[in-house]
Amino acid sequence: MLTLAVLISGAGSNLRALLEATHEADFPARVIVVGADRQADGFAHAEAFGIPTLLVPFHDFESREEWGAELHAQLSVWQPDLLVLSGLMRLLPAPFVDAWAPRIINTHPAYLPEFPGAHGVRDALAAGVDQTGASVIVVDGGVDTGPILAQERVAVLPGDTEHTLHDRIKPVERRLLIDVVRRIAQGDLDLSAAAPTASSR
Numbered sequence: 001m002l003t004l005a006v007l008i009s010g011a012g013s014n015l016r017a018l019l020e021a022t023h024e025a026d027f028p029a030r031v032i033v034v035g036a037d038r039q040a041d042g043f044a045h046a047e048a049f050g051i052p053t054l055l056v057p058f059h060d061f062e063s064r065e066e067w068g069a070e071l072h073a074q075l076s077v078w079q080p081d082l083l084v085l086s087g088l089m090r091l092l093p094a095p096f097v098d099a100w101a102p103r104i105i106n107t108h109p110a111y112l113p114e115f116p117g118a119h120g121v122r123d124a125l126a127a128g129v130d131q132t133g134a135s136v137i138v139v140d141g142g143v144d145t146g147p148i149l150a151q152e153r154v155a156v157l158p159g160d161t162e163h164t165l166h167d168r169i170k171p172v173e174r175r176l177l178i179d180v181v182r183r184i185a186q187g188d189l190d191l192s193a194a195a196p197t198a199s200s201r
């Protein structure tokens with residue numbers, strides 16, 4: 001059974017989908033802890049499923065590195081096999097990434113390498129493209145630059161706002177994420193083969 005720690009910042013709708021999928025008896029992975037950098041609404045989903053939560057408030061620390069060190073220490077207690085970033089709106093410091101690589105994956109609401117960063121949906125709309133997408137990647141030292149594990153196109157429709165477009169992308173993100181987690185758990189997807197090791201970056 002693959003054990004997962006999921007990190008969130010917001011509503012946690014993707015977390016909810018992952019909790020529902022992993023709750024099925026025949027799913028080969030389980031969420032064992034949910035963490036956040038702030039008091040995230042998504043904690044309610046963890047609580048509904050009886051999953052422990054850990055809060056490491058970013059603003060309680062003097063630097064990103066100190067915050068990352070505390071997050072690393074708290075996650076290490078749980079010894080998860082895989083970290084899933086599901087709407088965590090913080091860059092993880094390099095020592096944190098190095099400690100967990102390649103066992104960190106992230107979902108992103110765009111067809112990477114198009115539109116990386118915190119505003120992938122807004123940036124796609126601003127660029128006037130007629131399609132964007134969703135991606136699941138391995139986290140490396142860059143911003144949404146890691147190896148792509150799965151991705152799918154989503155059409156931009158006339159009259160789309162950031163909200164309506166993101167609402168159509170999120171179900172695709174969820175489906176891709178659940179599929180990637182299942183494939184990793186079944187041994188069909190090898191993250192060490194997909195991602196460079198910390199020392200080779």
Ligand code: GRF
Nearest residue numbers: 010011012013014087107108
């Ligand atoms: C997702 O689109 C994620 O990729 C992005 O923020 C959204 C998270 O939404 N970074 P939620 O918190 O799962 O509802």
